[in-house]
Amino acid sequence: xxxxxxxxxxxxxxxxxxxxxxxxxxxxxxxxxxxxxxxxxxxxxxxxxxxxxxxxxxxxxxxxxxxxxxxxxxxxxxxxxxxxxxxxxxxxxxxxxxxxxxxxxxxxxxxxxxxxxxxxxxxxxxxxxxxxxxxxxxxxxxxxxxxxxxxxxxxxxxxxxxxxxxxxxxxxxxxxxxxxxxxxxxxxxxxxxxxxxxxxxxxxxxxxxxxxxxxxxxxxxxxxxxxxxxxxxxxxxxxxxxxxxxxxxxxxxxxxxxxxxxxxxxxxxxxxxxx
Numbered sequence: 001x002x003x004x005x006x007x008x009x010x011x012x013x014x015x016x017x018x019x020x021x022x023x024x025x026x027x028x029x030x031x032x033x034x035x036x037x038x039x040x041x042x043x044x045x046x047x048x049x050x051x052x053x054x055x056x057x058x059x060x061x062x063x064x065x066x067x068x069x070x071x072x073x074x075x076x077x078x079x080x081x082x083x084x085x086x087x088x089x090x091x092x093x094x095x096x097x098x099x100x101x102x103x104x105x106x107x108x109x110x111x112x113x114x115x116x117x118x119x120x121x122x123x124x125x126x127x128x129x130x131x132x133x134x135x136x137x138x139x140x141x142x143x144x145x146x147x148x149x150x151x152x153x154x155x156x157x158x159x160x161x162x163x164x165x166x167x168x169x170x171x172x173x174x175x176x177x178x179x180x181x182x183x184x185x186x187x188x189x190x191x192x193x194x195x196x197x198x199x200x201x202x203x204x205x206x207x208x209x210x211x212x213x214x215x216x217x218x219x220x221x222x223x224x225x226x227x228x229x230x231x232x233x234x235x236x237x238x239x240x241x242x243x244x245x246x247x248x249x250x251x252x253x254x255x256x257x258x259x260x261x262x263x264x265x266x267x268x269x270x271x272x273x274x275x
């Protein structure tokens with residue numbers, strides 16, 4: 001996904017001063033933004049104070065609008081959203097949850113995040129429901145050529161494949177990639193990204209070196225991979241990543257529309273910055 005951060009010179013002087021009265025950085029319509037929130041998002045997203053403060057202000061404004069408009073989400077909608085995300089990455093729901101869990105996101109946190117995400121989607125639905133006429137095959141190809149770094153993937157990956165019909169055995173294997181677990185077959189291999197299914201490419205791309213993938217359902221049974229190293233980078237042909245290119249363009253247009261709406265909310269809001 002494309003994540004565009006907000007850069008505003010207005011807050012440079014504020015962010016340079018680390019002393020805040022009572023642990024507050026700012027208030028948005030009397031809703032506080034604390035130093036804890038600021039430091040937490042800076043650490044998690046590896047961004048500076050200015051970027052973090054703008055993201056927190058935007059979040060407060062969005063949540064206020066959601067509350068004002070009484071936007072709600074059902075459990076069924078959350079289940080649908082999770083299934084949709086899993087499907088879009090060529091994964092089962094269980095594998096998708098396992099992948100996120102391995103990244104430190106519990107199912108409860110996933111559902112909470114999905115609830116907020118769906119509410120924000122509903123909030124912006126009114127300004128995002130017009131099809132963008134600029135997203136044509138020709139413009140998609142031009143976007144791909146102008147933004148190649150967005151679609152790079154590893155050239156080769158060295159890994160160990162573990163195969164079993166016992167999920168518990170594969171979980172035990174994940175405690176030590178070198179150990180020999182009963183009922184688990186091991187195979188070391190080096191693969192080119194061009195010979196790997198798109199769903200696996202996504203999983204390998206998002207699994208750091210020295211870590212295991214979630215348990216996957218393969219044609220020969222359950223399988224899990226230990227990523228030894230990913231080497232090189234390659235730009236797949238446009239035809240291979242065309243849908244990803246279109247998705248990136250849609251996301252970019254979506255962000256532009258959202259930022260426009262956000263800026264209008266910001267102008268109307270009572271925002272106070274505390275030095």
